[in-house]
Amino acid sequence: MVHHLRGPDHREFRLKENTVQIFNRLFGIKKVADAHCDDETDRMVTRVIGVNPRLRHAHEYDGRLRSTLAKSLVYLRDLVAAFPPPRAASPQSWATDPYIRAFFATASDVAATFAWSRDLADFFERAPGLNEAYAVLGMEMTEHRTLGASQEGGITRSDVPQTTLSFSDQQIRICGSSVSALREEIAGRMVDQLAVEALAQIAADGSRRDELGRERALLSTRLRILERQGMGMRSLTGGNTQPNAAEAARLRQQMDENDYELRRLGSFSEVFDRELECVCEVFSDPDKRIHISPKQVRLSRMNVVLSDEAAEDAHLLDLEIVRVSGDPPRERAIALVRVSRFDVPKPANLLDEAARLPS
Secondary structure, three states, X not given: OHHXXXXXXXXXXXXXXXXXXXXXXXXXXXXXXXXXXXXXXHHHHHHHHHHOHHHHHOOOHHHHHHHHHHHHHHHHHHHHHOOOOOEEOOOOHHHOOHHHHHHOOOHHHHHHHHHHOHHHHHHHHHOOOOOEEEEEEEEEXXXXXXXXXXXXXXXXXXXXXXEEEEEEEEEEEEEEOOXXXXXXXXXXXXXXXXXXXXXXXXXXXHHHHHHHHHHHHHHHHHHHHHHXXXXXXXXXXXXXXXXXXXXXXXXXXHHHHHHHHHHHHOOHHHHHHHHHHHHHHHHHOHHHOEEEEEEEEEEOOOOXXXXXXXXXXXXXXXXXXXXXXXXXXXXXXXXXXXXXXXXXXXXXXXXXXXXXOOO
């Protein structure tokens, strides 16, 4: 209330704040924003369930997943929002854009990457009215230590240690009809990645349960054999065969330990809840599993890394390096690009390519 405010500035701020709140309530602006976030969370829940449909059997799975995903999406959206805007990628831009020139050895390599991208071709097939696609260009980035030529004090030296960057395995796998649609799909792919990692952990837990079950079956069989060799054979033949009491006791102890481990894993009715807990645990720490770090490099036209003091003509490039944990972990350079439909050749046909090869 007004009598709690101190000073005209504070009062004016509260008045503006209240006016904005009233305006938002009148025109439903906050509800629209909340609805968008709710819709996005719903879509992400659907993606997670698509990876592991068994989660539907967990107790209150929808609310628990939504709560965890809503928090995780804040981190993922911030990551995606930090990406630089898309660059026009084409064989023509190779001559003028230092990024495209650094990523591809020749202009024809740009067209070849477009031609080999099935996802890019499918995108344009599904959207015949669109002339541009916004996409993620992913690449392997390798540093090479070499000896190269350099000008030092007017003298050309050919034994100067140099570092060069090379980009290979260029792929376009994610496309969108707009920048916002592309960023949303990137966040969705990150959700997929986390869901897959959670599934791997669940599978490892299930493998352990199967392992314990098999171990118990083997131990039970062996124990039955020992008991038959003892009491069974003795009662049947009256011979002198005695059961190995120490061995039987050891096997029973191992089975007790095995049973304890199985009980710790829970009954089958608890499996789905445990799987959901695993998923929520993975999504609660996305920063530990998906890392995107900027890397700034100063490159010559030959992709030689130059120092700030170097007089050679160079361009400063801001790169995005994505590291995704897994087995094995992967690290790739990515860039958002804008691709024209008219720069995309027909998809390469492997049979046609093979027919052109010399026999």
